Amino acid sequence: MMENSPAKEKKEIRRQMLIKRDSLNAEERRRAAVLLTERILGHQWYYRSAVLLAFASYGSEIDTGEIIREALKQGKKVYLPRVMSAEPEQEEFYMDFFRIFTMDELRPGYRGIPEPSPESEKYVYHREEAPDTLMLMPGVAFDRYRNRIGYGKGFYDNYLQDKEGLQLRTIGVGFQCQLAEQLPYDERDIRPYQVICV
Numbered sequence: 001m002m003e004n005s006p007a008k009e010k011k012e013i014r015r016q017m018l019i020k021r022d023s024l025n026a027e028e029r030r031r032a033a034v035l036l037t038e039r040i041l042g043h044q045w046y047y048r049s050a051v052l053l054a055f056a057s058y059g060s061e062i063d064t065g066e067i068i069r070e071a072l073k074q075g076k077k078v079y080l081p082r083v084m085s086a087e088p089e090q091e092e093f094y095m096d097f098f099r100i101f102t103m104d105e106l107r108p109g110y111r112g113i114p115e116p117s118p119e120s121e122k123y124v125y126h127r128e129e130a131p132d133t134l135m136l137m138p139g140v141a142f143d144r145y146r147n148r149i150g151y152g153k154g155f156y157d158n159y160l161q162d163k164e165g166l167q168l169r170t171i172g173v174g175f176q177c178q179l180a181e182q183l184p185y186d187e188r189d190i191r192p193y194q195v196i197c198v
């Protein structure tokens with residue numbers, strides 16, 4: 001089966017963006033992490049939120065550690081994603097969010113990504129509580145129209161599909177070099193409501 005054009009295009013953009021992101025030096029990474037932390041902690045959505053759905057940085061992703069630690073210190077409920085298998089021994093995966101109390105709880109999970117325990121409290125979406133929640137979304141590329149290219153598995157698109165209230169409280173985060181002029185997209189893609197690339 002041939003790949004359709006947008007999928008092929010996304011694959012190539014993903015490859016190029018990861019090369020750019022991987023080539024950032026330690027000082028550029030440190031500076032961007034500080035800037036992102038300031039932008040998020042000073043954001044009205046963060047300020048008003050009781051719940052933070054974040055992600056533990058992996059590989060060359062922008063560092064979210066300080067944001068998570070600060071949210072925990074401030075008494076916010078913090079949930080991080082864990083990739084789960086639909087059926088044992090099957091290649092079908094989905095994502096859920098589980099609560100953490102310290103970063104030390106995280107263990108390497110899907111593809112080595114630091115993940116919370118599935119024994120912890122699972123985040124349950126309630127539409128009326130969505131305005132009190134902020135989700136930070138990772139990605140490989142973003143554009144000025146809020147389009148996002150992830151890692152190709154559709155975990156965030158699938159997770160947010162039936163959570164319209166939460167879609168209004170999402171911020172895609174990354175480095176400045178991950179910002180493109182315009183990205184290809186299809187109707188199943190869910191845009192973050194804001195994008196902050198520093």
